[in-house]
Amino acid sequence: MTMSAATQNAFAIGLFSTTPPPSSLTAWNGTALERRYSVYRNNIIASLTEALVSRFPAALNIVGPDFFRAMAQAFIRLHPPRSPLLLAYGDDFPDFVAGFEPARELAYLPDVMRLEVARGRAYHAEEAVPLEARTLADVEPHRLRTLIFKPHPSLSVISSPYPVATIWAMNSGGRPLAALDDWLGEDILVVRPRMTVEMSGLPPGGAAFFRHLAAGVNLAGAADAVQHAEARFDLSANLAILLRSGAFTAFSQGTSDENRHDA
Amino acid sequence: MIPSALPRRAGVGFKPEHFADILAEPQTIGFFEVHAENYMGAGGPPHAQLGKLREDYALSIHGVGLSIGSMQPLDRDHLARLKTLCDRYRPESFSEHLAWSSHDGVFLNDLLPLPYTRETLDRVIEHVDQVQATLGRQMLLENPATYLLFAESTIEETDFLAEIARRTGCGLLLDVNNVFVAATNHNLDPRDYIARFPLEAVREIHLGGHSETIDDHGACLLIDSHDTPVKDPVWALYETVIGRLGPVASLVEWDNDLPAWPMLRAEAEAAQHILDRAAQQRAA
Amino acid sequence: MKTTIATLALAGSLASALAAIATPAAAEDAKEKCYGIAMKGQNDCAAGPGTTCAGTSKIDYQQNAFKLVPKGTCVSMKTPTGHGMLEQGPAPA
Structure with a gap:
C-alpha cells in the first residue's frame, strides 16, 4: 500500500x-x-x-x-x-x-417498516401507464382465462398478521391515533400509478392472487390457486381492485391453457 | 468536450420542499443546482420536478458521491449513472468535490479530506480525466471545507487545484464559504488563499452558511453546515472575489434546517446584487 | 391442479368489477398529480433521504438502544395485549 x-x-x-x-x-x-x-x-x-x-x-x-x-x-x-x-x-x-x-x-414494527420500504421503492420506480379498464372489457370471454398481466414497476404486496396499514396511517398523519379494536392482519397493495404512492387494502386471498398475477401466472391459474386455498376469495372484488389500483400496465394472451377442458 | 457554461448569475440549490413555491410564479433565479445522487432513481416525482424545472431554468448537477479523491478506483457503475443523468438533463454544468467518500466499497456519506502530495495529485488527475472522458464534458472541481491537515502534505491546496485544472482542463468551483471555514480552522487568512487561487479557472462559486464550535485546544472550529444564511465575512470575501473576477455563476447552498422559499430567494438576490454591481463597475 | 373457475364465471366477475369501478375516484389535486408534492401535514417516507454536501454541528450523542425503551406513539396505541407492546408469538387471528 x-x-x-x-x-x-x-x-x-x-x-x-x-x-x-x-x-x-x-x-x-x-x-x-x-x-x-x-x-x-x-x-x-x-x-x-x-x-x-x-x-x-x-x-x-x-x-x-x-x-x-x-x-x-x-x-x-x-x-x-x-x-x-x-x-x-x-x-x-x-x-x-x-x-x-x-x-x-x-412485533408489528418490522412490518410497518416493510410497508415504508415498499412505499419508498414505489416512489422512485420507473414510470409506466396503468392498464385502462376498457381494454379488458374488449377481450372476448373465451380469451380471459389465459391472460397474463404485466405488473407496474412500482407494485408491491405486503402481508402482515398485524394491522400495519392502519398503524402506518395513524403514524403518518393520515388518521388520528386511536384504539385498535380489531387487531387483525392486513394485506396491502402498494403502487404508484401516477405521481402519488397509493395503497389498497386487499380482501381475503387478494395478496396471493396479486402475487400470482405479478409472477406471470395467467388469470384462471391465479384465480384457481387462490380459490382452493381461501374460501372467502371474491374474484370480482379483486378484479375491481386490479382495475382501479393501476397495479398492472398491460396484458398479453398466454399461449396455452392447461385447464381448457372445463371452459 | 462540452464546456461548463452556467449563466453568470445567482442561483440556489433546489430542494423539493420549495417546488410548489418556485412553480407559483416566475423566479428571477439564474440557475438551480441539484445533487446528482438524489436523481438516480428510475422515475417518480424527483424526475417529474427536475424535468419541469429544466424547462424554465439553467441547471447545474452537483455530485456528492463519486469519491474523486480516493486512492482506490472510481466506481464505474456510479460514473455510468452520472453519464445517464447528464445525458438526460444536459445540464449547463457538472461538478464534484476534491474529497473522498467511499472506501473498500462502503459509502461514508461525508466529504473526507486527502493529503496533498505528488502521488494524490496524479491519482486525482487520473480520476478527473476519467470523469471528463466518460461524460464527454468539462467538469468543475470544488475546494473542500476541512477540519484537519495531513503531516505528509507537501503541496498547497491552491497549487494542487491549479495543477489539476492545468493538466485536465477541468474548471474549478470556488466555494467561498469553504475557504473561510478551512482558513479559520487552520488559522490562515482567507484573503491569502483567494490571492493564491487560480481564479482564471473558476466557473462557479458556492456560498453557504456555517456554524461555530471549538477544537480540543479551545480554538474556534467552523463547521460547513449549510444551515444558516451566508455570514457577513463570507459575503465580504465573495465581494473581493467578484471584484477581481467579474460576474460568475454564484450558488447559495442551504441543505439543513431549510428556510421558507422567500428567505432562500432573498439570499440569492443578495448575491445577484453583488454581481450586478460588479457588472456595472466593469461597464463604467 | 383441479380446475374450478369457468370462463363464464371469469367473464361475470370481470363484468361486475367493471361496473363497480364505473364511479371514478376523487380527482387528485393537479400539482400533486403532476409532481407528487406531498400533502400538507403528511409525513411521508416515500421520498427518502436527500444527500448533503454539508457537515453538521449537531453532535449525535450515541445512545445504547439496549438501555432505552420505545417511547413514541406505541405508548398510547392500544393493542390486544396492552399499550403498544405486543409479545412475540403467534399473531391474534
Missing part, C-alpha cells in the same frame, strides 16, 4: 471506531485532534441516521426519536451503505429490527 493509500485506509477505519485519531493528522495549534476528527465521525453517523429517519417516519413516531436513532445507529455500524444512492439505503433495516432485542415487544 502506498503512503497515501495507507493514510486513507487508517482515516476510514478510525471513523467507525472510538480509537484515537490516526497519527497522520495534524492541526495548527497542537496535537489533540479528537474534536476535529470527531467532526467527520459525527457527520457520517448523523447524516446516515437522518437518511433512515427520512425513510421511516412512521417507525420514528412509533418508537420515538431517541430509541429510533439508537436503533438506527446500531444498524448503520453493522450495515453501512454500499452505494452512494441513499434513496435505497435501509431496505434491509426492517429485517434488522425484526431481530433487534430492544424492539422485540413491538
Whole structure:
C-alpha cells in the first residue's frame, strides 16, 4: 500500500471506531485532534441516521426519536451503505429490527417498516401507464382465462398478521391515533400509478392472487390457486381492485391453457 | 468536450420542499443546482420536478458521491449513472468535490479530506480525466471545507487545484464559504488563499452558511453546515472575489434546517446584487 | 391442479368489477398529480433521504438502544395485549 493509500485506509477505519485519531493528522495549534476528527465521525453517523429517519417516519413516531436513532445507529455500524444512492439505503433495516432485542415487544414494527420500504421503492420506480379498464372489457370471454398481466414497476404486496396499514396511517398523519379494536392482519397493495404512492387494502386471498398475477401466472391459474386455498376469495372484488389500483400496465394472451377442458 | 457554461448569475440549490413555491410564479433565479445522487432513481416525482424545472431554468448537477479523491478506483457503475443523468438533463454544468467518500466499497456519506502530495495529485488527475472522458464534458472541481491537515502534505491546496485544472482542463468551483471555514480552522487568512487561487479557472462559486464550535485546544472550529444564511465575512470575501473576477455563476447552498422559499430567494438576490454591481463597475 | 373457475364465471366477475369501478375516484389535486408534492401535514417516507454536501454541528450523542425503551406513539396505541407492546408469538387471528 502506498503512503497515501495507507493514510486513507487508517482515516476510514478510525471513523467507525472510538480509537484515537490516526497519527497522520495534524492541526495548527497542537496535537489533540479528537474534536476535529470527531467532526467527520459525527457527520457520517448523523447524516446516515437522518437518511433512515427520512425513510421511516412512521417507525420514528412509533418508537420515538431517541430509541429510533439508537436503533438506527446500531444498524448503520453493522450495515453501512454500499452505494452512494441513499434513496435505497435501509431496505434491509426492517429485517434488522425484526431481530433487534430492544424492539422485540413491538412485533408489528418490522412490518410497518416493510410497508415504508415498499412505499419508498414505489416512489422512485420507473414510470409506466396503468392498464385502462376498457381494454379488458374488449377481450372476448373465451380469451380471459389465459391472460397474463404485466405488473407496474412500482407494485408491491405486503402481508402482515398485524394491522400495519392502519398503524402506518395513524403514524403518518393520515388518521388520528386511536384504539385498535380489531387487531387483525392486513394485506396491502402498494403502487404508484401516477405521481402519488397509493395503497389498497386487499380482501381475503387478494395478496396471493396479486402475487400470482405479478409472477406471470395467467388469470384462471391465479384465480384457481387462490380459490382452493381461501374460501372467502371474491374474484370480482379483486378484479375491481386490479382495475382501479393501476397495479398492472398491460396484458398479453398466454399461449396455452392447461385447464381448457372445463371452459 | 462540452464546456461548463452556467449563466453568470445567482442561483440556489433546489430542494423539493420549495417546488410548489418556485412553480407559483416566475423566479428571477439564474440557475438551480441539484445533487446528482438524489436523481438516480428510475422515475417518480424527483424526475417529474427536475424535468419541469429544466424547462424554465439553467441547471447545474452537483455530485456528492463519486469519491474523486480516493486512492482506490472510481466506481464505474456510479460514473455510468452520472453519464445517464447528464445525458438526460444536459445540464449547463457538472461538478464534484476534491474529497473522498467511499472506501473498500462502503459509502461514508461525508466529504473526507486527502493529503496533498505528488502521488494524490496524479491519482486525482487520473480520476478527473476519467470523469471528463466518460461524460464527454468539462467538469468543475470544488475546494473542500476541512477540519484537519495531513503531516505528509507537501503541496498547497491552491497549487494542487491549479495543477489539476492545468493538466485536465477541468474548471474549478470556488466555494467561498469553504475557504473561510478551512482558513479559520487552520488559522490562515482567507484573503491569502483567494490571492493564491487560480481564479482564471473558476466557473462557479458556492456560498453557504456555517456554524461555530471549538477544537480540543479551545480554538474556534467552523463547521460547513449549510444551515444558516451566508455570514457577513463570507459575503465580504465573495465581494473581493467578484471584484477581481467579474460576474460568475454564484450558488447559495442551504441543505439543513431549510428556510421558507422567500428567505432562500432573498439570499440569492443578495448575491445577484453583488454581481450586478460588479457588472456595472466593469461597464463604467 | 383441479380446475374450478369457468370462463363464464371469469367473464361475470370481470363484468361486475367493471361496473363497480364505473364511479371514478376523487380527482387528485393537479400539482400533486403532476409532481407528487406531498400533502400538507403528511409525513411521508416515500421520498427518502436527500444527500448533503454539508457537515453538521449537531453532535449525535450515541445512545445504547439496549438501555432505552420505545417511547413514541406505541405508548398510547392500544393493542390486544396492552399499550403498544405486543409479545412475540403467534399473531391474534
